[in-house]
Amino acid sequence: MDPIVTLIVEDDPRVGRILQEVVGATPGFRVLGRADTLAEARLMLTAGSPELLLVDLSLPDGSGLDWIEEQRRAGLDAGIIMITAADDVATVQRALNTGVFDYIIKPLRLARIQQSLADLRAFHARLRQPASLDQGTLDQMLGRSRPGGEAQRNTPKGIDALTLRQVLQLFEQAPEQGFSADAVAQRLAMSRTTARRYLEYLESEERLQISLHYGSRGRPERIYHKTGQG
Numbered sequence: 446m447d448p449i450v451t452l453i454v455e456d457d458p459r460v461g462r463i464l465q466e467v468v469g470a471t472p473g474f475r476v477l478g479r480a481d482t483l484a485e486a487r488l489m490l491t492a493g494s495p496e497l498l499l500v501d502l503s504l505p506d507g508s509g510l511d512w513i514e515e516q517r518r519a520g521l522d523a524g525i526i527m528i529t530a531a532d533d534v535a536t537v538q539r540a541l542n543t544g545v546f547d548y549i550i551k552p553l554r555l556a557r558i559q560q561s562l563a564d565l566r567a568f569h570a571r572l573r574q575p576a577s578l579d580q581g582t583l584d585q586m587l588g589r590s591r592p593g594g595e596a597q598r599n600t601p602k603g604i605d606a607l608t609l610r611q612v613l614q615l616f617e618q619a620p621e622q623g624f625s626a627d628a629v630a631q632r633l634a635m636s637r638t639t640a641r642r643y644l645e646y647l648e649s650e651e652r653l654q655i656s657l658h659y660g661s662r663g664r665p666e667r668i669y670h671k672t673g674q675g
Contacts, residue, residue: 448475449569452495454486454512455479455528456504460553464499464528467558473566482506490516495523497565502529502536510536513543524565528553556649604646608635612643616653616671623656623668644669 451468453476455461461479469476477493480486483506489495500509513525527540530551540548546568547561611633615624624632630640647653647669654672657665 448473449497449524449566450475450477450493450495451497451499452477452486452489452493453479454483454498454500454504454509456481456501460501460528460551463553463555464558467555468499468562471559471562471566474562483509483512486512490521496569497524497526499526499528502527502531510540510543513540513545517543524569526561526565528558554649554651555655556645559645560649603642608633608639609643609646612640612647613652616669620671623670625658625666625668629669 451474453461453464453468455464461481465476465479468474474497477495478489480489481504483504486498486500490498498513500513502509504512509527509529513521513527525543525545526547526549527545528549528551529536531537532550537548546565549557549561612629615629615632616622626637626641626644629635629644630637633640644653648655652672653669656668656670658668659665
């Protein structure tokens with residue numbers, strides 16, 4: 446499957462860089478570019494024909510949501526993920542009415558963005574299959590609940606309850622201390638990749654929060670801290 450070409454519409458340089466890094470590092474996606482304004486976004490949209498737009502709400506020359514509605518009326522059928530600090534019901538409902546694939550509220554959580562991209566890629570893969578869709582498959586693609594109230598998206602695959610509890614206990618034993626993925630891996634005798642997967646999951650659940658530690662050189666190190674939610 447060809448990579449999903451993605452345009453990022455975000456005027457905050459820090460947030461824009463994070464989104465570019467996350468999308469660029471996610472298999473199955475390619476970043477077309479980042480627009481700081483709606484005017485730039487219009488030009489890039491015409492030139493590049495992206496299949497996915499990551500759009501902020503408040504931009505220097507207008508509303509990202511107004512722009513999305515404008516593009517929908519013009520026939521845009523690209524997937525859209527809103528990434529914004531706006532959390533009021535009216536704005537969320539209006540965005541959903543435009544057919545956005547997902548709505549992510551700032552501050553950014555890395556695991557939440559990655560999950561959204563994974564869901565969208567799976568959705569694209571299903572749509573590109575030649576076979577018709579049955580109701581169960583369609584419900585799964587749309588994130589509907591199964592009979593009996595069981596949600597389609599539960600704890601992500603690869604998250605073991607016992608290991609998760611061990612990671613949580615490490616933070617509960619030292620609630621004032623922060624840990625990097627390397628530190629968690631060393632203390633719990635697991636790989637750094639495994640430690641990071643559990644830390645990102647807990648951060649997406651808002652049970653951990655991240656601060657950045659800037660060393661003498663290189664990228665800042667992510668330090669995870671326990672939140673007050675337990």
